């Protein structure tokens with residue numbers, strides 16, 4: 058039996074796919090090269106925006122054709138599965154099984170039942186020990202960085218967001234389990250980990266998140282720790298201090314702000330004003346200068362006026378984010394924001410998004426140019442030269458590097474090398490071995 062897992066969405070979902078792959082491997086399944094030679098295809102889905110959902114339905118359409126030609130099991134997991142539950146079978150009868158985000162250890166049983174000929178197999182239950190996943194099971198993609206879950210779910214209630222429904226309330230993994238998993242990963246050869254959660258900085262698995270970072274940093278042989286994602290209201294002075302002083306914590310912070318307007322933030326139920334957000338950034342003090350800072354924006358939230366949007370642009374100027382990810386508001390089923398009147402024309406929303414993104418490209422370019430001439434460590438992330446003749450690497454600040462290795466020279470995959478930045482574009486730095 059061969060399986061294929063297709064993944065949409067965030068790192069949390071990427072890592073869930075690694076766990077699903079590990080569970081299937083344990084049952085003797087092999088990875089398929091493509092849909093064509095798979096006996097079971099699993100769509101690990103995202104429902105954060107409508108676009109992500111549409112992609113899943115169009116893939117389901119393709120799989121229906123495939124199923125007409127030959128025996129094939131189709132499963133849907135992830136956030137769309139958790140959200141739609143049985144409804145998915147009505148919408149797409151070609152689905153054989155559905156599994157929610159809080160039941161992933163049930164996968165082998167669900168596949169077995171579907172193989173035995175049961176139809177519409179489903180488990181979207183909430184298993185309280187879902188986050189206590191046996192660490193050795195995940196079949197990680199062989200990348201230079203290992204993903205490690207520390208917390209699942211979210212206790213905030215942003216009015217636009219599906220995550221509280223799709224991922225449930227917070228469950229924290231005990232810090233000792235996290236440290237033990239990181240130790241195992243380093244033994245396997247990983248030098249970098251990314252701690253994952255919908256809201257990592259509300260961590261309470263026996264210590265604070267800042268303490269967890271310090272404890273993970275004590276693992277010998279580990280070089281960099283990253284984490285994603287953080288809520289501004291859980292960003293403490295203690296965490297800011299750890300971030301700027303612990304040399305193993307990579308100099309990068311993603312702190313989603315969503316909007317520069319207090320009125321919009323209130324309707325989003327983000328729990329902070331812009332002053333409070335800026336105060337928290339201030340916790341970084343002088344350390345701010347050695348970090349790269351990124352954020353998320355939602356543009357065109359219901360009721361967003363031109364003045365609200367200008368406030369977002371003003372915030373962008375004030376903070377000068379090194380990078381940002383911005384999206385047009387997408388109404389999601391079951392969220393409180395659906396009740397807000399949304400009468401802004403679609404064209405106006407995309408114009409605002411384009412303005413914001415155009416300015417961000419300039420800011421990112423300026424941020425990248427500031428690195429030209431510096432020599433910094435970067436992790437080798439390709440196993441050879443890619444198209445264009447350079448190797449891929451990544452700095453601690455999470456910047457992509459196109460690295461000229463020199464004729465015939467091979468670089469060690471996953472290891473840090475010192476590189477001298479020679480040039481910068483908006484999307485990558487050019488560098489050579491220092």
Ligand code: 5AD
Nearest residue numbers: 217218313353354355384385386387
């Ligand atoms: N519409 C648009 N963007 C959204 N995000 C979350 N929910 C929505 C939505 N309904 C964005 C937020 C979040 C990022 C992961 O996705 O900016 O930080």
Ligand code: SF4
Nearest residue numbers: 066067103104105136
């Ligand atoms: Fe998408 Fe959010 Fe689910 Fe991640 S947690 S897969 S971003 S809906």
